[in-house]
Amino acid sequence: MTTRRTALKTMAGAFALGMGGLHWDMVRSAAQAQSVKRGGTLVFAISAETPHYDPHGSDTFATLHFCSPFYSTLLRFNLSKFPEVEGDLAQSWTAAPDLLTYTFKLHPNVKFADGTALTSADVKATYERLRNPPQGVVSTRKATFSDIGTIETPDPLTVVFKMKAVNASMLEHFASPWNVIYAAKDLGADPASPRTKINGTGPFTFVEHAKGSHVSGKKNDNYFKKGLPYLDGWRGVFTLQAAAMLNALQGGQVMAEFRGISPAERDRLVQTMGDKIRIEESSWTLNLLVAFNTEKKPFDDVRVRRALLLAIDRWGGSQGLSRISTLRSVGGVIRPGSPFATPEAELVKLPGFSKDIRKSREEAKKLLADAGVPNLKFTLWNRNLAMPYTPAGIFLVDQWRQIGVEVEHKQSDTAPYLATMNAGNHDVAIDFSNLFMDDSSLGLAKYLSVDRAPENRSRSKDPELDKLYDDHLRERDSEKRKGMIRAFEKRLFEQAYQQPLLWWHRIVPTHKVVMGWKMSPSHNLGADLGEVWLNQ
């Protein structure tokens, strides 16, 4: 909490000095103190397989768990002090007092896997691709970098970002794990090449991708962080079925699963493996949310939407669902417990979060009657993943049944599920918000008008929310920013376009021999494996 505020204050000052280089020394010293053992191959499970190798055009962890070890980013999150950022390719950096210029000094002698030296031109080419993707290239973070005006490269190791407008979260975005740096020459030859070809500056180099089976990497002997990585190599095995993954963990075929497992799966591993397994837990920057398609009747009526949200007993649901699924915390649009989150005392005053569920449901029935749909029937569109989508769907069906609403629960594979929502063919959907940090510029973006945020599954258009978002983005005072987030949240929940159902709880199992991996609230972070070692 303090680190975030401190970071903002520092940025608002004359400059912020990067501490990247110093930090690895500290990491290495700490690691050496634990008698780091070098060598070995880490084998871990990846519960999905990426369709391509380009994190710029992806939003799934499957791409990051596959690609991160091969690439570097400009900055990265310091997971020991999350959400503080530290240098990755950037040796140091400064931010102008007006936050309109960011200057990065790159590490010298950084090489891509193909032997080409990294220069500021590579960073420029990468960010140009991110903010203005050429035809045929997908950049899912195009909007994030729309505030960048120009990118200058005064010398081979300096890159300067000139902003069109202030974005108080810019440093965090530079640390985003998705924004991996590609070689300018690769992009020049074929801007779409990162989809099928891997050439990065990360701690490992690509060995093979056996489709449907596994991906593997070997130690990058030219890695610019001297002494890293510790492992000789790694292998990520695609285990699409949870039971297969658990068996593999128990049988020792894999040593970890870094995304997260359910409480029941955790209990089974602990029971069967005892002290051979390490379990780490954290709240998760992921939530499931209920989205009403405001382009369809009767969900174009705020009374109907609001009634349906009022009927959900989140507090009771949290207790029950947390025992059987990865769902746990009740919260608003920002992860509960994080610096900008709405405290419980304020949250319970917002529509849909009252602890007096009986009163809420009475109000819900009245609203439905007023809207002329006392016997509402609709389809709830959901993803066919057992955890936690299925229990969430069943929970919602039951909650709405209690106010006389009949719901057909329809689950489908991930791709058609998302495609259906994107096309606006759903009535009501269980959607998800997948963030890599707690920053409000990310957390709130999903709720912007659909013409600005296609991932807004309610397809709502609300200029008032858009304005609140834009104003908050430019606000550098964290307290004022917090107030704007509250106002945004109040407007969003009063209009009831969509609302978080529950936030997830992350449980990561690793064999005790796996050392140096750091837990964080996001499964998208810490996937480069550079500091991981095996105590065997």
Added chain:
Amino acid sequence: MLRYTANRLLLMIPTLIGVAVLVFFLLRVVPGDIVEVKLRGDGGSVSQETIELERKRLGLDRPLLVQFGDWMVGMATLDFGKSMWTERPVIEEIAIRLELSLQVAIMATLIAVLLAVPMGTLAALFRDTWIDYVVRIVTIGGLSIPSFWFGMLIMLTLLALFNWLPPITFTPIYVDPIANLTQLIWPAMAVGYRYCAVVARMIRSSLLEVLNEDYIRTARAKGVYEKLVISRHALRNALLPAITVIGLEFTFLIGGLVVTEQVFNLNGIGQLFVQSVSRNDFTLIQGMVMLIAAFYVFVNLLIDLLYAVFDPRIRYD
């Protein structure tokens, strides 16, 4: 015989063309757009313009008949196109998985046949004795227990008893036969059990029927040794329906082991099929349907030819 085989091979062509027409046009009728799934499936903010450009790049903006014509021409030259999802050649995508699926199918067939023939024969010969009862219990168990469930039991038993599991990544048999067999023997056993049960019951009932035929009585009356009666006269005829079942089951195993593949974390054709359907990867689905159809047609031909080998009365000429 040769003429018959040639005729059947020629008949495969219209059959496969029919399958091609059905699969191509039915896929286009089913709602869903590969480009939408591909570019917006991860939740990305992709403009409609990019979607249209991608559709154009994949050739999906062309008239359906033109697309179909191109696909048919490609198939005639064994070019099945590229997967719209991974953009790798369909043949390559299938080949990686086919090796594994084919091996599991062959191993399961061997297990099934090696167990089913003696089991079915003994059950028929010792009808209503304890041997028959044991065989019936075992085979009913095989029919009742789904293969994937049996597979899970195998895995959990291995874990509980030996704290060991087979490897979960595929090693081709020519690279490391031990590692390969260590991995694939378990799924082959899991599906082979059900397969064996089907075949054993078929052999038992078929053999019981044959044993009551006049020619068996005649052979026995002539004083032919009982072993020869069984092996040369009875079993040979009783195997005919079993051969049909074996052939059909074998073809099913190529693409039908979706859940079993998941249990053993096998990278087989079944999983690929499900994934490509959920992604609307038209070219890959078409390629796999054609492959499986070709397998079915070919195995059926093989079964018919085997009929002639086992039953001298059948002369296709």
